[in-house]
Amino acid sequence: MKKTIAVIKGDGIGPEIVKEAIRVLDRIAEEFGHTFVYHEALAGGAAIDACGECLPQRTVDICMASDSVLLGAVGGPKWDDLPGSQRPEKALLEIRSKMGLYANLRPAILFQQLADASPLKPALVQKGIDFIVVRELTGGIYFGEHQTWQKGDECAASDLMLYTKREIERIARVAFDTAMKRKKHVTSVDKANVLDTSRLWRKTVEEIAKEYPEVALDHMYVDNAAMQLCKNPAQFDVILTENMFGDILSDEASMITGTIGTIGSSSLGEGTCGMYEPIHGSAPDIAGQNKANPIGTILSAAMMLKYSFGMEKESACVEAAVNTVLDGGYRTLDMMSEGKMLVSCSEMGTKIAAAIHKTKE
Numbered sequence: 001m002k003k004t005i006a007v008i009k010g011d012g013i014g015p016e017i018v019k020e021a022i023r024v025l026d027r028i029a030e031e032f033g034h035t036f037v038y039h040e041a042l043a044g045g046a047a048i049d050a051c052g053e054c055l056p057q058r059t060v061d062i063c064m065a066s067d068s069v070l071l072g073a074v075g076g077p078k079w080d081d082l083p084g085s086q087r088p089e090k091a092l093l094e095i096r097s098k099m100g101l102y103a104n105l106r107p108a109i110l111f112q113q114l115a116d117a118s119p120l121k122p123a124l125v126q127k128g129i130d131f132i133v134v135r136e137l138t139g140g141i142y143f144g145e146h147q148t149w150q151k152g153d154e155c156a157a158s159d160l161m162l163y164t165k166r167e168i169e170r171i172a173r174v175a176f177d178t179a180m181k182r183k184k185h186v187t188s189v190d191k192a193n194v195l196d197t198s199r200l201w202r203k204t205v206e207e208i209a210k211e212y213p214e215v216a217l218d219h220m221y222v223d224n225a226a227m228q229l230c231k232n233p234a235q236f237d238v239i240l241t242e243n244m245f246g247d248i249l250s251d252e253a254s255m256i257t258g259t260i261g262t263i264g265s266s267s268l269g270e271g272t273c274g275m276y277e278p279i280h281g282s283a284p285d286i287a288g289q290n291k292a293n294p295i296g297t298i299l300s301a302a303m304m305l306k307y308s309f310g311m312e313k314e315s316a317c318v319e320a321a322v323n324t325v326l327d328g329g330y331r332t333l334d335m336m337s338e339g340k341m342l343v344s345c346s347e348m349g350t351k352i353a354a355a356i357h358k359t360k361e
Ligand code: NAD
Pocket: 013, 017, 072, 073, 074, 075, 076, 077, 089, 092, 260, 261, 277, 279, 280, 281, 282, 283, 284, 285, 286, 291, 292, 293, 294, 296, 334
């Protein structure tokens, strides 16, 4: 198969981690006889520096014309003082919106090799952590009207949280479809005791649930969900939630699995073209030092193979290679523990690429 991939390296550690994901994709292409053609595009701080805007039209055109998009991360202190509408992170919201990517899937899987790195008690970790957060990505408070105003001595600001029934229906279907391929359990997270948007959310999710009689549905308030994630994460299979709650809970979910550096994500819309990126940011504190963990980006590329290209075996092969390297005791600094071997970002990518072998059928 031949596939075109738009590559947005972004800022900070973005270029380092994307390079390793491409190394792994190239190895997959070689092993399975595919051709991946990469089209580089600028977004975020790098685009502001080069063209004066965080998301040039050329980048949008390249992404729209590609079979999928691989992204590192954007942002950094250099651009922190820009007004909100001009900041690098705005590029992400815009590109997701322009490409109609309304569903963000973030797996939270604890690699047993990294169990020591989890801040949870061993008894909880032993029960296993393997769930997926399905987050609505193009609605809610991040996309509502933002205002700041001054009245006399008082300054005020407001952000509007808005959801339509249609937006809730389509993301609910993604969650139930995902659950059908897993343990058939959806936990819908809202704040229906306070928010009207959450009451509409709950009612709509219950309606969609009727289309999936095999899937068990329960509801949880977001504050309780935050507690349950550290008290009993093994109870979750698919967590369905809105944009801002999902942003916060998925970061918590990544931390209980040990390190933010190992988790990938996919953002999907109506077609097969998606955007794949690690869940962490641009980590300016370690940028340019070859210390970053590339596994989150490599596993994002594995999700791209599965969800956008239908390459299930190739995707499984990447996941197996990551496991092999972790089994071998190799760790980047963020997941280092006693008795393990410290490797750089490029060494980790090289080892994972070298561990890719097609299994004989
Ligand atoms: P961050 O995720 O960049 O970093 C948080 C901490 O985790 C840092 O100590 C960092 O060194 C570490 N870390 C993150 N990724 C790592 C990796 N792959 N390997 C090893 N360690 C890693 O979050 P932050 O510091 O809050 O944000 C930094 C910048 O990134 C900000 O400008 C922020 O807006 C931006 N950001 C971008 C995205 C994105 O592009 N999707 C997401 C979140 C934050």
